[in-house]
Each structure stands twice: as structure tokens, then as C-alpha cells.
Amino acid sequence: MATRHSVLVRVTHWITTLCFFALLVSGIEIVISHPRFYWGETGNDLTPTLFKLPIPASRNFVPSGYGYVLPDQNGWSRYLHFQSAWLLVFTGLLYVIFSLLNGHLRRDLLPHGADLSWRALSRSIASHLRFEQPSAAEASSYNVLQRLSYLFVIFVLFPFVIWTGLAMSPAFVSAVPAAVNILGGQQSARTLHFFVSVALVLFLLVHVGMVWFAGFRSRMRAMITGRVTASKEGA
Amino acid sequence: MSEPSKLEPSKLEPSPRNLSRRKLITTGLAATAGVAGLGVAARIAQKYGLIPPDRGGFYGLGETLTYASQRLLTRHSLAREFSRSQISQTPFPNEMPPLNDAFKSLQAGGFADWRLSVSGMVGRPASFSLAQLKSYPSHSQITMVQCEEGWSYIAEWNGVPLSQILQAVEVHPQARYVVYFSIDPDWWESIDMADALHPQTFLTYGMNGGELPVGNGGPLRLRVARQLGYKSVKFITHLTVTDNLKTFGKGLGSSAPEGGYAWYAGI
Numbered sequence: 001m002a003t004r005h006s007v008l009v010r011v012t013h014w015i016t017t018l019c020f021f022a023l024l025v026s027g028i029e030i031v032i033s034h035p036r037f038y039w040g041e042t043g044n045d046l047t048p049t050l051f052k053l054p055i056p057a058s059r060n061f062v063p064s065g066y067g068y069v070l071p072d073q074n075g076w077s078r079y080l081h082f083q084s085a086w087l088l089v090f091t092g093l094l095y096v097i098f099s100l101l102n103g104h105l106r107r108d109l110l111p112h113g114a115d116l117s118w119r120a121l122s123r124s125i126a127s128h129l130r131f132e133q134p135s136a137a138e139a140s141s142y143n144v145l146q147r148l149s150y151l152f153v154i155f156v157l158f159p160f161v162i163w164t165g166l167a168m169s170p171a172f173v174s175a176v177p178a179a180v181n182i183l184g185g186q187q188s189a190r191t192l193h194f195f196v197s198v199a200l201v202l203f204l205l206v207h208v209g210m211v212w213f214a215g216f217r218s219r220m221r222a223m224i225t226g227r228v229t230a231s232k233e234g235a
Numbered sequence: 236m237s238e239p240s241k242l243e244p245s246k247l248e249p250s251p252r253n254l255s256r257r258k259l260i261t262t263g264l265a266a267t268a269g270v271a272g273l274g275v276a277a278r279i280a281q282k283y284g285l286i287p288p289d290r291g292g293f294y295g296l297g298e299t300l301t302y303a304s305q306r307l308l309t310r311h312s313l314a315r316e317f318s319r320s321q322i323s324q325t326p327f328p329n330e331m332p333p334l335n336d337a338f339k340s341l342q343a344g345g346f347a348d349w350r351l352s353v354s355g356m357v358g359r360p361a362s363f364s365l366a367q368l369k370s371y372p373s374h375s376q377i378t379m380v381q382c383e384e385g386w387s388y389i390a391e392w393n394g395v396p397l398s399q400i401l402q403a404v405e406v407h408p409q410a411r412y413v414v415y416f417s418i419d420p421d422w423w424e425s426i427d428m429a430d431a432l433h434p435q436t437f438l439t440y441g442m443n444g445g446e447l448p449v450g451n452g453g454p455l456r457l458r459v460a461r462q463l464g465y466k467s468v469k470f471i472t473h474l475t476v477t478d479n480l481k482t483f484g485k486g487l488g489s490s491a492p493e494g495g496y497a498w499y500a501g502i
Binding site: 030031033036044045047059061074075076078079083084086168170171172173174175177180181 | 298309315387
């Protein structure tokens with residue numbers, strides 16, 4: 001019996017999961033109050049959209065094309081969204097700082113140089129596309145595509161979703177105007193926040209799909225108890 | 236495929252022996268220090284006005300973190316101002332509940348009898364007509380209105396900074412909040428002194444060079460440029476200065492938290 005995931009990884013993983021679902025549900029609730037997206041600084045019901053979601057809105061002024069209005073859930077959704085965001089930021093900081101210090105980042109997440117060659121990468125991609133069962137080695141170590149995806153989520157998507165979120169805050173950008181100006185305006189920030197959220201949801205779907213494929217029970221046990229039995233992989 | 240990583244000693248299952256007495260004592264001490272530290276932090280935060288009135292309940296911690304951090308970061312910062320060419324061609328007036336009879340009768344008189352009364356912790360309580368407010372030097376700003384729903388527009392706002400009126404009524408130095416009321420009794424808000432004395436917080440009577448349209452809050456709206464639109468109360472008739480929000484409504488600071496929305500809307 002070996003430990004696949006350290007206590008830090010397991011605890012931060014599940015807090016992140018909890019926060020992510022809270023952010024997702026509350027984010028959807030916030031979006032349905034105005035499911036229209038714009039580019040630039042401003043946008044409202046009287047201006048053209050970049051695109052709009054084909055769903056009804058929770059406010060009756062929005063020209064959604066539907067004859068009914070969904071219940072307004074914006075109040076608690078906003079409270080929950082920011083509360084979860086704070087918890088997620090602290091959890092993320094804890095994870096990143098300790099991963100740097102204890103070598104988790106270097107050992108488990110940074111790909112090995114040899115794995116980054118086109119040949120190795122394409123072999124890994126092909127094996128994923130053929131839905132080959134993961135090797136026993138992958139029970140105790142992430143493969144190169146996992147490493148690259150996790151690094152991308154941790155160091156690109158999460159920072160960008162926090163940035164685009166802050167760029168929508170009128171008070172925050174009064175102190176740091178560059179945060180929104182670089183993105184092309186407040187409505188651009190909102191649209192980008194939506195796209196990054198969609199990217200994170202896509203990651204989640206693939207992530208859960210891969211866990212299912214690799215052996216849901218054993219992978220879940222590994223993330224909850226930390227223990228893994230290599231011989232039973234893929235069962 | 237990557238090599239399986241070597242099993243480090245730290246990855247091995249901790250045995251019960253590793254949970255030494257020393258570890259338990261250190262953890263206990265750390266936890267006690269943490270709780271005590273939080274207590275001290277809370278008192279300091281209270282003293283420096285970093286705790287919002289809707290601090291109670293499940294979401295209190297998140298709200299406090301948002302308000303405290305933004306207050307520390309943005310006490311004096313200015314909301315972004317835009318160029319004249321960025322003014323929205325279509326300033327969105329938003330949906331409004333039906334205006335009440337008191338409003339309609341004042342509107343029938345061309346708002347000549349509209350008054351803004353100022354009371355509370357001030358040396359000289361007063362009541363201003365629109366003409367009196369307009370007799371102060373007019374200021375303008377081109378700033379964005381941002382609704383919590385997600386839409387926005389940019390307009391030029393004309394008015395008198397609230398700080399000038401507070402100065403005229405000789406606001407007490409112990410004042411901590413300004414509470415302001417719409418003629419619509421369901422809409423009242425409050426802001427701390429950092430926002431009340433902020434140079435972009437206007438008693439607004441004009442928009443884009445003309446009178447402030449009723450749809451946008453005319454004849455008088457308190458514009459709070461660094462917070463979401465619902466803090467910029469339309470049709471204001473009364474404001475009062477206080478050091479304690481407990482005595483207003485349900486004690487949560489404004490009508491927003493009573494309706495489930497955050498008191499602080501800088502985000």
C-alpha cells in the first residue's frame with residue numbers, strides 16, 4: 001500500500017471541488033439575470049450583443065425571447081460566489097505555496113524533459129484517443145498530459161478567472177485600473193470570465209471522465225484516503 | 236508515459252506513533268493562538284471600520300473579507316473616468332417600480348418643491364431645494380453605472396459632491412456613515428465616510444449636459460461611482476449622518492441586505 005496523494009493535495013482538492021460547485025451554481029444564477037454578453041466597456045439591453053445565451057432571464061426587462069421570467073436568485077448567489085471565491089483563493093495559495101516548498105510541484109506536476117518531445121507527446125495523445133487503460137505506473141504518478149492539464153488549470157485558468165472576476169469590480173479597478181483596461185473593458189472582462197468558466201467546466205468534465213475510465217472507485221479512494229493498491233488498477 | 240515517481244518517505248502512511256505528544260501540544264497552542272489572533276484582528280478591524288453591517292450569518296466572513304480588503308486598497312482611489320466619446324448612446328434607464336403619489340405631485344410641479352433634508356450628526360441640520368443644491372459649484376464626471384445583473388453604461392453626471400454638503404451642515408468628526416433615502420420608502424442605502432467624502436460621490440441632478448431624467452433617478456440621485464448601481468439611490472429626499480447603523484431598519488445597514496443583497500457593493 002502506497003500513498004498516492006498527500007494530505008495537502010487531498011484536503012485542498014476537496015475544498016476546491018466544493019468551492020468550484022458553489023461558484024458554478026451561483027455563477028449560473030448570476031448570469032441568468034442578464035444572459036447577454038458584450039465586448040468593450042459597456043453593454044445593456046439597448047445595445048447589440050456579442051452573443052446571448054438561448055435561455056430565459058430572471059429579470060423581465062431582458063429581451064430573452066421567452067415569455068416568462070425566472071425567479072431572481074441574485075442576492076444569495078452573489079454572497080455565495082464571493083464567499084466561495086475567497087475560500088478558493090486561500091486554498092489555492094496554500095496548495096501552491098506548499099507544493100513549491102515540499103517538491104510536489106517539481107516531482108509530480110512538472111513534466112519530465114523526455115516526455116515533452118513531440119514523439120512522446122503524440123504517443124501519449126494517441127494512447128488517450130484509443131482509450132487505452134492506464135498503465136500500472138499511472139496509479140502512483142501523473143502522466144504527461146495530466147501534468148500539462150493540471151499545470152494549465154492551476155497556473156493559467158484559475159489565475160485568469162480570478163483576474164477577470166476582479167476586473168469586474170468597480171472598487172478594485174479604481175485602485176488597479178490596468179486590471180480591466182488590459183482586457184479591453186469591463187464587459188470584455190465579464191465575457192472572458194464566462195469563457196474561462198466554460199473552460200474550467202470542460203476541464204471538470206474531462207477530469208471526471210478520465211477518473212471514471214481509469215477506475216472510479218480506486219481513484220476516488222486514492223483522493224479520499226490517499227491509499228492506492230497498484231495491482232488492482234483499472235479494475 | 237512518465238516514470239513512476241519514487242516513493243518518498245513522506246508519502247508513506249503515518250503511523251500512530253508519529254502523532255507524538257509534542258505534536259499535539261504544538262497544534263493545540265497554534266490553534267489557541269489562531270483563535271486569539273482572530274479575536275484581536277476582529278477588534279482592530281472594527282476600530283478601523285473594516286467590518287460591514289451585514290457581517291452576521293453564513294456569508295458574513297466573505298463579506299467582511301471583501302469589504303475590509305477593498306476598503307484598505309481603495310480608500311482614496313478614483314473610479315475610472317472616460318472620454319466624452321465613450322459616453323453611451325443608450326443610457327439604460329432600467330426597470331422601475333411605479334412611482335408613488337408623493338413623487339407624482341412633485342413631478343407635476345416641475346420638482347420646484349423637491350427638498351433634500353439633512354439630519355443626524357451634523358451641526359446645522361438643513362433642507363435644500365434643487366435650486367439651492369445647484370447654487371453650489373457644479374462638478375461633472377464621466378463614469379460607468381454597473382448593475383449587479385451585468386449590464387452597464389457610461390454617462391456624464393453633473394452635481395455637487397456630497398462632501399461639500401456635509402461640510403456645509405458641519406458634519407461631526409465622529410460620523411461613520413451617511414444613510415440616504417429615496418422617496419420610494421423601500422429603497423434606502425448607506426455608505427461609510429470613505430465613500431461619503433469621496434470626491435466622485437455626487438448629489439447628481441444632471442446627466443449628459445441636461446436635467447437628470449426620471450428614468451435615471453431624476454431629479455436627484457446619489458451617485459456612488461465605485462459601487463454597483465443599487466447603491467446609487469434614485470429620487471433621494473433625505474439623508475442622515477450617524478455613527479451606528481443598528482437603529483435603521485433591521486440593523487443591516489440598508490434595504491439591500493434586507494432583500495438578500497450585500498450592503499457593500501464595490502464588487
